[in-house]
Amino acid sequence: MTTPGPTVRTAVHGYPRIGPDRELKRACESYWKGETTAAELDEVSARLRKDVYARLRAAGVDDIPSNTFSHYDHVLDTAVMFDLVPARFASPAAAGDRDEELRRYFALARGLQGAPPLEMTKWFDTNYHYLVPELAPGTRPRLVGDKPVAEFLEAAEAGYRTRPVLVGPLTFLMLSKPADEAPPGWEPVELLDQLLDAYGQLLVRLGEVGAEQVRFDEPILATDAGRRATDRLGHAYRTLGALTGRPRILVSSYFGSIGAEALRVLKESPVEAVGLDLVTDAEGIADLAAVSGLGGTGLVAGVVDGRNVWRTDVPAASATLGTLLALTDELTVSTSCSLMHVPLDLDAETSLPPELRGALAFAEQKAREVVLLGRMLSGQAAEEGAGSPPPAPSFTDARVRARLDALRPEALERPADRDVPAVGPLATTTIGSFPQTSELRRARAAHRRGETTREEYDEVLRREIDRVIALQEDIGLDVLVHGEPERNDMVQYFAEQLEGFATTENGWVQSYGSRCVRPPILFGDVSRPRAMTVEWTSYAQSRTDKPVKGMLTGPVTMLAWSFVRTDQPLGDTARQVALALRDEAADLERAGIRHIQVDEAALRELLPLREEHRARYLEWAVGAFRLATSGLSPSTTVHTHMCYSEFGAVVGAVEALDADVTSIEAARSRMELVEELGRRGYKRGIGPGVYDIHSPRVPSVEEIEAALRLAVRHVGPERLWVNPDCGLKTRGYEEVGQALRNMVEAARRVRAALGR
Numbered sequence: 174m175t176t177p178g179p180t181v182r183t184a185v186h187g188y189p190r191i192g193p194d195r196e197l198k199r200a201c202e203s204y205w206k207g208e209t210t211a212a213e214l215d216e217v218s219a220r221l222r223k224d225v226y227a228r229l230r231a232a233g234v235d236d237i238p239s240n241t242f243s244h245y246d247h248v249l250d251t252a253v254m255f256d257l258v259p260a261r262f263a264s265p266a267a268a269g270d271r272d273e274e275l276r277r278y279f280a281l282a283r284g285l286q287g288a289p290p291l292e293m294t295k296w297f298d299t300n301y302h303y304l305v306p307e308l309a310p311g312t313r314p315r316l317v318g319d320k321p322v323a324e325f326l327e328a329a330e331a332g333y334r335t336r337p338v339l340v341g342p343l344t345f346l347m348l349s350k351p352a353d354e355a356p357p358g359w360e361p362v363e364l365l366d367q368l369l370d371a372y373g374q375l376l377v378r379l380g381e382v383g384a385e386q387v388r389f390d391e392p393i394l395a396t397d398a399g400r401r402a403t404d405r406l407g408h409a410y411r412t413l414g415a416l417t418g419r420p421r422i423l424v425s426s427y428f429g430s431i432g433a434e435a436l437r438v439l440k441e442s443p444v445e446a447v448g449l450d451l452v453t454d455a456e457g458i459a460d461l462a463a464v465s466g467l468g469g470t471g472l473v474a475g476v477v478d479g480r481n482v483w484r485t486d487v488p489a490a491s492a493t494l495g496t497l498l499a500l501t502d503e504l505t506v507s508t509s510c511s512l513m514h515v516p517l518d519l520d521a522e523t524s525l526p527p528e529l530r531g532a533l534a535f536a537e538q539k540a541r542e543v544v545l546l547g548r549m550l551s552g553q554a555a556e557e558g559a560g561s562p563p564p565a566p567s568f569t570d571a572r573v574r575a576r577l578d579a580l581r582p583e584a585l586e587r588p589a590d591r592d593v594p595a596v597g598p599l600a601t602t603t604i605g606s607f608p609q610t611s612e613l614r615r616a617r618a619a620h621r622r623g624e625t626t627r628e629e630y631d632e633v634l635r636r637e638i639d640r641v642i643a644l645q646e647d648i649g650l651d652v653l654v655h656g657e658p659e660r661n662d663m664v665q666y667f668a669e670q671l672e673g674f675a676t677t678e679n680g681w682v683q684s685y686g687s688r689c690v691r692p693p694i695l696f697g698d699v700s701r702p703r704a705m706t707v708e709w710t711s712y713a714q715s716r717t718d719k720p721v722k723g724m725l726t727g728p729v730t731m732l733a734w735s736f737v738r739t740d741q742p743l744g745d746t747a748r749q750v751a752l753a754l755r756d757e758a759a760d761l762e763r764a765g766i767r768h769i770q771v772d773e774a775a776l777r778e779l780l781p782l783r784e785e786h787r788a789r790y791l792e793w794a795v796g797a798f799r800l801a802t803s804g805l806s807p808s809t810t811v812h813t814h815m816c817y818s819e820f821g822a823v824v825g826a827v828e829a830l831d832a833d834v835t836s837i838e839a840a841r842s843r844m845e846l847v848e849e850l851g852r853r854g855y856k857r858g859i860g861p862g863v864y865d866i867h868s869p870r871v872p873s874v875e876e877i878e879a880a881l882r883l884a885v886r887h888v889g890p891e892r893l894w895v896n897p898d899c900g901l902k903t904r905g906y907e908e909v910g911q912a913l914r915n916m917v918e919a920a921r922r923v924r925a926a927l928g929r
């Protein structure tokens with residue numbers, strides 16, 4: 174039975190843009206290698222865009238977004254469109270030369286000899302990375318590109334009337350950083366008025382070519398800083414709203430609550446609609462009520478989770494939407510954020526356990542959920558049949574729960590006065606991975622397809638370990654690694670071996686540029702049926718007299734880079750992963766491994782966007798790390814690694830991890846963190862990354878030496894470790910060999926100067 178209801182529209186924020194078979198990755202990488210032309214790259218890209226429009230139309234979505242495609246990153250696209258390119262990339266204008274234009278674009282992302290790339294950092298609390306624009310008081314934003322216009326027209330030509338999507342001006346500026354030449358205290362947001370002129374021109378231009386509505390994304394409103402910027406928010410949208418000939422404006426936020434104040438500002442501004450993420454924003458409905466509803470301002474209600482892979486609870490979402498009907502005259506059902514954070518299509522998976530599969534929805538399935546909800550609300554589809562999703566299979570493991578319940582607080586302490594054997598002064602090491610060569614990846618793919626035996630594949634891995642050990646000995650490093658050749662990815666590799674996780678064959682999600690990951694699905698209680706790394710680490714140790722460092726991925730990072738169950742607090746799930754890692758660490762120690770590193774690369778990434786939620790997060794995050802590591806002997810050296818430079822917000826937590834050695838990204842931030850640690854009297858080992866591994870550039874001995882001298886001044890030589898910023902898996906052997914030789918030579922010179 175259906176009853177006629179109100180008119181409700183449907184929308185999605187964005188869609189995976191890499192293509193069903195990672196076509197974008199392959200097209201970009203072959204263009205970079207000079208194997209294909211700009212025209213070929215453009216052709217693949219146009220095909221991918223049209224494929225997305227076609228998929229969304231087939232799903233029945235009303236408001237199809239455009240300008241959500243990017244060759245590398247949408248923040249970079251915005252910077253280039255407004256001519257916000259640092260001087261080191263200025264090249265003679267090459268109007269009309271597409272190849273030149275693309276090369277310049279990719280240079281900003283990947284660097285040139287003598288011109289380091291823009292900094293790359295996490296897009297809010299996701300595993301997607303954007304490029305950070307560098308702005309200064311003298312920067313003059315002006316509209317020099319037409320990407321949103323061109324993609325709108327391209328879609329129109331193909332029969333799709335789309336809604337162009339732009340990174341909002343406030344979000345763009347607040348995610349930018351002051352360029353080196355900017356005076357202290359100056360903030361990019363001071364360019365708002367100038368940037369609004371350029372956005373205004375673009376908006377009017379989109380109106381001229383026929384766009385009826387444009388969406389501005391303002392996820393910065395989910396952060397504390399964004400929530401404090403309501404004056405600027407109001408100013409921005411009053412300014413854009415006052416333009417004549419403009420399309421309708423929708424302002425959307427996601428990844429958290431924007432608060433009633435921002436909502437009120439938007440309601441009172443001329444914008445026609447507001448988009449809210451009602452999945453992560455528990456206060457959204459109360460905020461809407463607090464402003465007495467939106468009235469004539471439309472509401473785009475994000476009720477289908479764009480960040481996780483669970484099917485939507487349709488009756489619950491439907492009830493929420495029913496409530497919302499009273500709070501706006503114009504309701505649109507949507508996803509909570511872009512679907513670029515989930516894999517494209519569940520149908521591409523052939524070997525997920527059936528009981529899990531029934532609980533899942535990827536981008537294709539989520540678009541259909543949005544449409545179903547829209548139809549139900551407008552009375553075109555019956556409630557019956559939509560049903561609740563089958564509950565995610567909850568695999569509980571009584572043994573895991575009993576072990577965790579039995580843990581005493583003492584289990585989380587290592588003796589404070591422990592004295593791990595010194596390796597230094599200025600001990601040299603690496604972060605874990607060595608280059609994942611194409612031979613290695615091909616061998617793994619062949620083995621996966623069943624073309625080679627386990628023994629043949631293992632032999633390839635042992636030869637690789639032999640080579641990595643021999644190379645490190647030849648270079649003269651102090652603490653060696655096995656190089657992680659057996660790992661497709663540092664998270665997926667462990668997830669494949671742990672109970673409670675499922676992994677996908679084709680569930681690729683963009684991480685940055687052409688790099689993708691397949692986040693595992695953590696659906697049940699986690700346990701470790703057998704040792705996961707001992708064989709490879711002890712093989713490596715058998716090939717050398719130098720110590721080999723075992724390498725594990727920490728609990729927070731396992732969670733951050735997986736899709737996780739939502740039926741229990743994250744902290745509880747983290748403890749289960751930690752317990753499995755604790756057993757693995759014990760096995761490594763028993764096998765004679767004296768250095769064990771537990772990577773917490775994502776500790777900063779999962780930090781809640783708002784201050785008020787941070788202390789609780791850090792408490793469970795630190796507890797999980799300590800659970801994983803505190804069973805080790807006082808004479809085993811516990812290492813951890815974090816790859817981010819914005820260190821301030823978590824410095825206390827890093828101390829609380831109580832690792833013996835912490836390696837951390839520092840090269841691009843000029844070692845600011847060692848000053849901070851020096852000031853705080855940090856007493857454990859610290860390895861500030863001495864060069865940036867994200868660029869193929871080989872650092873000179875002199876520049877590494879300078880970085881080390883600076884570090885010695887702040888923390889002294891005894892506790893200082895010498896290592897790159899992060900793992901070497903994305904680099905090639907030629908650069909890596911030379912860079913590490915320079916690093917070891919720089920450490921030798923600094924030691925010699927100290928008479929050591």
Ligand SMILES: Nc1nc2c(c(=O)[nH]1)N[C@@H](CNc1ccc(C(=O)N[C@@H](CCC(=O)N[C@@H](CCC(=O)N[C@@H](CCC(=O)O)C(=O)O)C(=O)O)C(=O)O)cc1)CN2
Nearest residue numbers: 300611614615617618661662663664684687688689690734
């Ligand atoms: N999960 C995760 N998140 C992270 C990081 C990370 O290491 N892991 N590091 C930071 C930066 N992000 C990164 C994300 C991805 C990659 C990366 O190198 N990804 C690889 C894929 C890694 C992988 O899963 N490799 C598999 C599958 C490789 C593959 O594509 N195989 C080919 C066949 C082999 C060939 O002919 O090359 C195929 O399937 O078609 C393997 O090695 O087995 C890529 O995009 O190229 C690096 C850094 C932050 N977030």
Ligand code: MET
Nearest residue numbers: 604605606772774900901
């Ligand atoms: C993204 S953090 C990387 C840590 C890991 N051990 C590696 O070297 O690859």
Ligand SMILES: [Zn+2]
Nearest residue numbers: 774816899900
């Ligand atoms: Zn790292």
